[in-house]
Amino acid sequence: MPLSLYSLAMAVFAMGTSEFMLAGLLPDIAADLGVTVGTAGTLTSAFAIGMIAGAPLMAGLARNRPPRSGLLVFLLVFVAAHVAGAATSSFPVLFATRIVAALANAGFLAVAVTTAAALVPANRKGRALAVLLSGTTVATVAGVPGGAVLGTLLGWRVTFWAVAVLCVPAAAGVLHGIPARSPGEPGGRVLRSELAQLRSRRLILVMLLGALVNAATFASFTFLAPVVTGTAGLDPLWIPVVLVLFGAGSFTGVTVAGRLSDRHSGLVLAAGGPLLLIGWPALAVLAGEPVVLLILVFVQGALSFAVGSTLITRVLYEAAGAPTMAGSYATAALNVGAAAGPLIAAATLGTAASGEGTGDLGPLWVSGLLVAIALLVALPSAVFRHGPLECGEEQRADPD
Template identity: 80%
Template structure:
C-alpha cells in the first residue's frame, strides 16, 4: 500500500480518538457542565449529525480544490474546535464545537476516502479502506483508552487539549507526504456534480448505505454508553473503562484487518458469517454483563464483528458509487454517521426503561436484527457486486 495512505491514517487516528473518546468521558463531562449523562450523551449524535451534513457539503466544496490543501485545512479547523471546547464551561458551546469539529472531520474523511480509493489499483478498494480505517481502530486501542485515562486523572478538558495537539503532527504529515493532487485529475468530460449527486437515486447504493448505517448505529448505541455498564452493572472501577475500550479497539483492529482481505472479493462471506454472530453477541453481552470476564471477552468479540461487517459494507458503498468519483467518499461517510447519530439516540431512550444501563445493548441487538432482515433483500446486490467489481 502507498505511503500516503498511512499518513492519512495517522490523521484519521487523531480524529477517531475524538469521535470515540466521549464513551469514557460522559460522566465527567455531565458532572462538570451540570447536565445529565443522557444530555451529555447527545454530544455523540451532535458530532455524527455534523458529519452527515458535512460529508456531502464539504466534499462538494472541496471537489475542485487540491486534495492536500483541503485535507490540511480540515485538520487545522478540527484542532481549533477542540481547543475552544476545552476552554469553555458552557455545554451549548461544547455542543457547537462538536458540530464544527464534525464538519471538519466529515470533509477530511470524505476527501481521504476518495483519495485512498484513487491511490490503489481497481479491485483493491477494500484493502485501501482497511489501511485508512486502521487509524480509527488504533484510536480505539490507544487514543480512546488513553483519553479516558487522561480524563480520569486530569479531567475531560485535558483530553480535549490532547486531541487538539495531536492534530498538529498529523497536519505536518499531510503537508509533507501528500501530493498537491493525490487523486487522479478529473477529466474535462468527467461527471458533473449534478451527475454525481444523481447516483443517490441508485437503489443499490441506497440499500447498501442503509445497511451500513444500521450496523454502525448498533455499534455506537452500545459503545457510547459502555462506561456505565462497566462500572455499574459489572461493578468494576473507573480504570476498567479504559481496559474495556482497549479490548473493543483491539477487536475492531482485528475485524478491519480480516475484512480488508475479504471485502473486495468475498463481501457475502463476511456478511453471512459476521451478521448472525453479531446479532447473537449483543443480547449475550446484556445477559452476561454482570460477569466481568464474560463482559470483557464479549466487548472484544463485538468490536471485531462490528468493524468487520461495517467496513465491508462501506467498501460496497465505494463500489456502488463508482459513478461519483469525487463524492463517493462523502456517501460512505454519511452512511457511517447516520448510524452514529441514530444509535445513541435510540440507546438513550432505553436508559429510563426497566433495562437501565443494559438498554443500549438490547437496542444494538434490535438494530442488527433489522439490518439482517434488510440484508436478505440485498443478497443479489452483494452477489452482483462480486461479479462486476473485477471489471472496474
C-alpha cells in the same frame, strides 16, 4: 500500499480519538457541566449529525480543490474546535464545537476516502479502506483509552487539548505524504452526474445497511462506561481497559475484512451478520460477569467493524460512477448510524425500574434490535450473494 495512505490514516487516528473518546468521559462531562449522562451522550450524536451534513457538503465544496490543501484546511478547523471545546464551561457551546469539529472531520474523511481509493488499483479499494480505517481502530485501542485515563486523572478538558496536539503531526504527515494535484483531476465529472448515482437502489440499500450496523455499534459503544461501572460493578479505571478490548477487536475485524471485502464481501456479511446479532443480546444478559463482559466486548468490536467496513467498501464500489463524491456517501452512511444509535440508546437509560442498574443494559438490547432490522432488510436482496465487483458490473449495466 503507498506510504501516503498511512499519512491519511495518521490523521484519521487523531480524528477518531476525538470521535470515540466521549464514551469514557460522559460521566465526568455530565457532572462538570451540570447535565445528565443521557444529555451528555448527545454530544456523540451532535458529532455524528455534523458528519452527516458535512460529508456531502464539504466534499462538494472541496471536489475541485487540490486534495492536500483541502485536507489541511479541514484539520486546522478541527484543531480550533477542540481548543474552544476545552476552554468552555457551557454545555451548549461544547455541543456547538462538536458540530463544527464534525463538519471538519466529515470533509477530511470524505476527501480522504476518495483519495485513498485513487491511490490504489481499482480492485484494491477494500485494502485501502482498511488501512484508512485502521486509524480509527487504533484510536479505539490507544487514543480513546488514553483519553479516558487522562480524563480520569486530570479531567476531561485535558483530552480535548491532547487531541488538538495530536493533529499537529497528523497535519505534517498530510503535508508531506499527499502529493499536490491540480483541481479537477479526480474525474472531472459534473456534480449533478455524481449525485445522480444516488438513484441506484443497490447503493441506497448498502448505505442503509451500513447505517444500521453502525447505529448498533455506537448505541452500545457510547454507553459502555455505565455498563462497566454499573452492571459489572467494576472500578472506573476498568473503563479504559474495556475500551482497549473493543478497539483491539475493531482493529482485528477491519484488518481481516480488508483482505476479504474486495472479492468475498458476501461471505463476510453472511457469516458476520448473524454472529453480530447473537452477540449483542448475549452481552446484555452476561454483562454482570466481568470476565465474560471483557471477552464479548472484544468479539463485538471485531464483528461490528468487520461487517461495517465491508458494507462501506461496497458503498465505494456501488458509487464508482461518482469518483469525487463516493467518499461522502460512505461517510454519510457511517454517521447516520452514529447519530441515530446513541439517541435511541439514550432513551433506554431511564428504563431502570429499580436501583439495580438494569437501565444500563438498554443500549445493548437496542444494538441487537438494529442488527436484526439490518438482516431482515438484507435477506431479500443480493447483498449476501454477490461481491462488490459483480455488483459494480451489474450497476453499470443497470444503474437503477
